[in-house]
Amino acid sequence: GAGVSQTPSNKVTEKGKYVELRCDPISGHTALYWYRQSLGQGPEFLIYFQGTGAADDSGLPNDRFFAVRPEGSVSTLKIQRTERGDSAVYLCASSFQADSPLHFGNGTRLTVT
Amino acid sequence: SQQGEEDPQALSIQEGENATMNCSYKTSINNLQWYRQNSGRGLVHLILIRSNEREKHSGRLRVTLDTSKKSSSLLITASRAADTASYFCATDPSGNTPLVFGKGTRLSVIA
Numbered sequence: 001g002a003g004v005s006q007t008p009s010n011k012v013t014e015k016g017k018y019v020e021l022r023c024d025p026i027s028g029h030t031a032l033y034w035y036r037q038s039l040g041q042g043p044e045f046l047i048y049f050q051g052t053g054a055a056d057d058s059g060l061p062n063d064r065f066f067a068v069r070p071e072g073s074v075s076t077l078k079i080q081r082t083e084r085g086d087s088a089v090y091l092c093a094s095s096f097q098a099d100s101p102l103h104f105g106n107g108t109r110l111t112v113t
Numbered sequence: 114s115q116q117g118e119e120d121p122q123a124l125s126i127q128e129g130e131n132a133t134m135n136c137s138y139k140t141s142i143n144n145l146q147w148y149r150q151n152s153g154r155g156l157v158h159l160i161l162i163r164s165n166e167r168e169k170h171s172g173r174l175r176v177t178l179d180t181s182k183k184s185s186s187l188l189i190t191a192s193r194a195a196d197t198a199s200y201f202c203a204t205d206p207s208g209n210t211p212l213v214f215g216k217g218t219r220l221s222v223i224a
Contacts, residue, residue, distance in 0.1 A: 004155070033211055042117075042201050042214035043156065056211060091155055098209045101146060104155030 002026070004105035006092050012111045013082055021077040021108045025094030032075050033102060034067055035091040043091055049075060050098060082112045117145075117202040117215030125221040132189040134218040136202030137182075143205045145178055146212065147187050150199045159187075159200075194224040 005024040013019050025032050031050055035043035045059040049069045057067075064082075069075040079086055089109050093102035120135045136145070144163045148156040162169045162178045162185065169176045175188040189196055199219050203212040 035214075040216070042216045045211045045213065048211045059211070093155075099143065099205060101158035101161055102148075102156070102212060103158070104148075106153070106155045 006105035010109045023075045023092030029094035031095045033093045037089045119215045119218040123219045134187045136185045146203045148201045192222045
């Protein structure tokens with residue numbers, strides 16, 4: 001089967017605009033994670049879903065960031081009033097269960113101008 | 114916050130040599146995992162070692178874990194140019210919490 005798919009692969013937006021980033025996890029994986037990675041750094045945790053509910057959203061930097069997973073499969077990360085500091089690669093990962101290895105997508109590179 | 118710290122930050126070796134990367138962490142863990150990332154790609158899981166294990170092998174990879182020192186090492190034997198990538202350790206504090214990644218080691222294998 002297919003791996004984790006993220007769209008778009010690249011997104012350029014102007015400061016202040018709203019963006020949505022999509023993640024299609026591996027079929028049957030109940031856990032879904034969003035991470036953010038800046039150049040030269042490791043992935044930084046944002047939010048984790050177990051099924052439809054957000055099990056841990058402690059990594060979201062502020063209330064401009066929000067994520068949903070309404071049917072327990074596809075997830076959307078939403079960023080309002082984007083700032084230049086939001087520029088990074090946003091990585092999505094899924095796993096069969098909470099303590100299983102993560103399968104990552106190739107990420108969405110977000111650039112805020 | 115990042116719990117794991119890899120050492121060295123960058124490593125350059127000749128093809129055929131062994132590469133050793135180290136990871137130190139701060140709190141107790143349920144397991145520790147190593148991932149690889151090629152430029153512009155997502156991370157790929159390499160190996161998972163649980164807190165009650167001391168050593169694990171997978172092909173040319175050998176991972177050790179010393180929970181008393183809160184450290185792990187990844188050894189890649191007989192390196193190849195295709196091993197060039199960034200390598201990250203990630204810790205799982207409790208088995209039901211998100212992985213916490215380090216900053217990674219950038220490995221360059223020169224043919």
